[in-house]
Amino acid sequence: MMSALLAPIQELLGPVFPLVWTLFKIVLILVPILLSVAYLTFWERKILGWMHVRIGPNRVGPWGLLQPMADGLKLFFKEVIFPTVADKKLFIVGPVMAIAPALAMWAVIPFSEGLVLADIDAGVLYLLAIGSVGVYGIIIAGWASNSKYAFLGAMRSSAQMISYEVAMGLALISVLMVSGSLNLTEIVHGQAKGYFAAQGAGFLSWNWLPLLPVFAVYLISGVAELNRAPFDVVEGESEIVAGHMVEYSGMSFAMFFLAEYANMILVSAMVAIFFLGGWLSPVGFLPDGLFWLAAKISAGLFFFLWIRATFPRYRYDQIMRLGWKVFVPLTLLWILVVGIWMMSPLSLWK
Amino acid sequence: MLFSALRVITASNPVHAVLFLVLAFFNAAGLWLLLQAEFLAIALIMVYVGAVMVLFLFVVMMLDINIERIRQGFWRHLPLGATVGGIMVIEMTTVLTGMYFGLDNFPAQLADAAATAEGSNTKALARILFTDYVYPFELASVILLVAIIAAVMLTLRERKDTKGMRPADQIAIKRSDRVRLVKMASVTESNASSLTDTLDAATDAKGGAPQ
DSSP: OHHHHHHHHHHHHGGGHHHHHHHHHHHHHHHHHHHHHHHHHHHHHHHHHHHTTOOOSOSSSGGGTTHHHHHHHHHHHSOOOOOTTSOHHHHHHHHHHHHHHHHHGGGGOOOSTTOOSOOOTTHHHHHHHHHHHHHHHHHHHHHHTTOHHHHHHHHHHHHHHHHHHHHHHHHHHHHHHHHTOSOHHHHHHHTTOSHHHHHTOGGGTSTTTTTHHHHHHHHHHHHHHTTOTTSOTTOBTTTTBTGGGTTOOHHHHHHHHHHHHHHHHHHHHHHHHHTSOTTOOSSTTSOOSHHHHHHHHHHHHHHHHHHHHHOOOOOHHHHHHIIIIIIHHHHHHHHHHHHHHHHSTTOSOO | OHHHHHHHHHOSSHHHHHHHHHHHHHHHHHHHHHTTOHHHHHHHIIIIIIIIHHHHHHHHHHSOOOHHHHHHTHHHHHHHHHHHHHHHHHHHHHHHTGGGTTGGGSHHHHHHHHHHHHSOHHHHHHHHHHTTTHHHHHHHHHHHHHHHHHHHHHHOOOOTTOOOOOHHHHHHOOHHHHOOOOOOOOOOSTTHHHHHHHHHHHHHHHTOOOO
């Protein structure tokens, strides 16, 4: 039916049709993401407010619902200030490099059965590779600002991100081992099989249960990778102000902000796909669908906001210790455990 | 890619040079993607762009490089550089025009056809690495491991004045190690004088606090 509807457009556009159609799909993915980012900031402030027994934003629009729009407008009309001896080109490249990977990674996320922009075989590798590029935005921004605060903040945050990328990558290896594929759709399909799925309790067949330690490591590393509380040492009002974002204002600051929140949604989407069964329904009698993925992403996001309101910050050396001396050995050990488990007669993944 | 590679050596600012090198890696990865080697292309971005170049950038940003002094030796070092470059060009042409030199008898070339037929070249690559090339592969990883340990050993020095922590000790600490509770009588008008006595006794027990 879809192709029948598209046929006249295809004829009209001729050879450029694939290009236009892909661009259309990209817009179809990006617009909801940017809207979710806007309302995630609102939701974060609301949740933090409730957890602090405050009200949160409630002035702009009904229940404060227009607050993100007001914030966006304010940032849009603010002047972008260039520090006097800043490297002007790189100063602009910085925020672009921060937001581009955050949005590019959505290309391989499968939203539902077949609902994916690029169903590539090396999807997980693509996520890891593009994710590691995000560090450049921070380093370039820190360096180009020509400010000591910005530079120190960039150093801190990029060192932290690189360290936790190692733990995240190693955690994913166990997932790849049990699903035997680098394709994200295949990984979700792999979680639909198993004893409990056949019994109608699919949520017990998802990867989070057999890979529980890895799931915990991935989730915590995800928070650290995002530079979110309790690992938000990139910002510190009393030491380095706003880290690499000190010198940015207006839309260039907004781009860092968008990148951070888009990455938050992305990390929860990745957690949902790798460990929580993607778009699969938790119980047998309800249908699978996009709705479930959205629900899982929202739960992940709530978790991020929740721990921000709950935990005190880590000290920097403790963050590094946790990443290198706890998570990396733990994931390496679990790779070994999963390997032996898969080869033993008790294997769940046949 | 040629442009960005050229800018790596011509950019006056070393940080710009490193960033152009990153761009060159991206272009190389793009070329490999077009050659249907998606695993290699993505691994290139992941390893070189994502990890190696970031650390490189760290180091370059930290260094205080005097550009004028580097420029001085340009003509003196040119012959050596040109020789090395020339050898590399010759090697590359030998590999790229391998069909004329009989290089296509290597197993990798033979497996190549199988890989493209199968679709996922990650699987094909892994199969070759762990069967035909398992010893060279393991040897390479052991050499890398030795290099890692050597690098750590060379740079690791135990500083005497470091305030390193032992997290196990920190966790095992008990309240009695840090806080000492002093019992005191409640304060009323009548026993105010006896309170100061108790306080004095407490400071004495601590080893005499400064008054």
